[in-house]
Amino acid sequence: MKIVSVVGARPNFVKLAPIHKSLTKYCDHVIVHTGQHYDYEMSDIFFKELRIPKPDINLGIGSTSPGEQIAEMIKGVEAELGYGQKEAVEGDGGGVASKPDLVLVYGDTNSTLAGAFAASANNIPVAHIEAGLRSFDKRMPEERNRILTDHLSDLLYAPTGTAARNLKDEHSAGRIINSGDVSVEVVNEAWKFSKNSAILKELLLEPKKFILFTMHRAESTGTYSNLKTIVETFRQIELETSDRSRSSDLKQPKVSSVSSSSYAGKYIDHGDQLQIVFPIHPRTERILKSYGLYEELVGLENVKIIKPLGYIDFLRLVKESYKVVTDSGGLQKEAYLCSIPCITIRKSTEWVETLQGGWNTLCSFKKEEIVDLILQRIPSLQKDDCKEIFGSGNASEIIRDSIIFGFH
Numbered sequence: 001m002k003i004v005s006v007v008g009a010r011p012n013f014v015k016l017a018p019i020h021k022s023l024t025k026y027c028d029h030v031i032v033h034t035g036q037h038y039d040y041e042m043s044d045i046f047f048k049e050l051r052i053p054k055p056d057i058n059l060g061i062g063s064t065s066p067g068e069q070i071a072e073m074i075k076g077v078e079a080e081l082g083y084g085q086k087e088a089v090e091g092d093g094g095g096v097a098s099k100p101d102l103v104l105v106y107g108d109t110n111s112t113l114a115g116a117f118a119a120s121a122n123n124i125p126v127a128h129i130e131a132g133l134r135s136f137d138k139r140m141p142e143e144r145n146r147i148l149t150d151h152l153s154d155l156l157y158a159p160t161g162t163a164a165r166n167l168k169d170e171h172s173a174g175r176i177i178n179s180g181d182v183s184v185e186v187v188n189e190a191w192k193f194s195k196n197s198a199i200l201k202e203l204l205l206e207p208k209k210f211i212l213f214t215m216h217r218a219e220s221t222g223t224y225s226n227l228k229t230i231v232e233t234f235r236q237i238e239l240e241t242s243d244r245s246r247s248s249d250l251k252q253p254k255v256s257s258v259s260s261s262s263y264a265g266k267y268i269d270h271g272d273q274l275q276i277v278f279p280i281h282p283r284t285e286r287i288l289k290s291y292g293l294y295e296e297l298v299g300l301e302n303v304k305i306i307k308p309l310g311y312i313d314f315l316r317l318v319k320e321s322y323k324v325v326t327d328s329g330g331l332q333k334e335a336y337l338c339s340i341p342c343i344t345i346r347k348s349t350e351w352v353e354t355l356q357g358g359w360n361t362l363c364s365f366k367k368e369e370i371v372d373l374i375l376q377r378i379p380s381l382q383k384d385d386c387k388e389i390f391g392s393g394n395a396s397e398i399i400r401d402s403i404i405f406g407f408h
């Protein structure tokens, strides 16, 4: 049996890791990389750290307008599957990805949709890992990609009960399998390495004394006012925590000082400045620079802007952070799996389960709202009633068994 996985962006690679591991002994598993993410920190490091073999094919498509990017990817994937125009005229050259039994796609990126479309257009069965997620906000490219991919797919692997229900409600034609979420395995597996990561030392951070911040979505970064709000929010956090003890020498004993801040007593009291660690996406860096806001952000004493991190170091930061602040989809769930409160600066989320019990809070681009949520003390959060929302940590086995042995 030949199975082709089409991937292209960071969140695809993370989901590919456990699937490759569980499939590799049972079939010929070919990896096609569209080239959507191409920087070392956005691509190669994930293959290396998560022990995924180098892609068999890299289409090197890179970044352009969404329409052009998706069109180029469809054309490229179709050719690799042995159904391009040239292949139709000259005969299929019999490449490694040619004429597979199944194409696997992951998540909601442009590469996901392109892979599903190229396969489906040529009557190759498609399986979608992480099917059925909905934010019900069609302005998001990821929501459009999810809906279209689900309706092109023959096998729909839902990570949660809600996702499976969404698929039923939409009368999706594919077979729905509530597999649980492969991220549970990724987090468990990566943590074995993450616990030895030196990233805290390298960044001079102390556990629970920093916020982990990420932002990259087109809806967030597209307007000046949103990014200006972020700069002002972090400036306010600096002010609110600046008259506390500010030892940069981590070995010195902490001295608690009374803050004149309106948050004193009521809110977090670290006795230290609350650091903000920001592994920056290339898109966000470029836009911040074009708005003249990058220098302002770098100028803030409490903000550490760093290059995008690999999964191992990143997971360590998630686990050791006080709170996560993000517009990412996957990070909301990773924070939940690591039991770290998350503040999501978005109108909606596809990971609705994380909102239960207060683990994840949605908020708008309003400085006061974000500052309040960051500085609020963490209430005692309970997880008992939402146990195993994301499955039992064996999603990749369930997926393998259903593909290879026809179970489930």
Ligand code: UD1
Residues within 6 Å of the ligand: 009, 010, 011, 036, 037, 038, 039, 040, 042, 043, 063, 108, 109, 110, 111, 141, 142, 216, 217, 218, 281, 282, 283, 328, 329
């Ligand atoms: C993509 C996914 C998003 C996912 C994110 C994770 C889509 C529609 N979006 O968004 O769901 O959460 O990946 O990171 O597929 N760039 C680089 N170097 C790279 C990759 C990108 O500089 O290695 C720059 C490009 O110049 C581009 C911008 O980042 O202009 C955005 O890249 P793109 O692939 O369009 O989408 P992401 O924002 O990364």
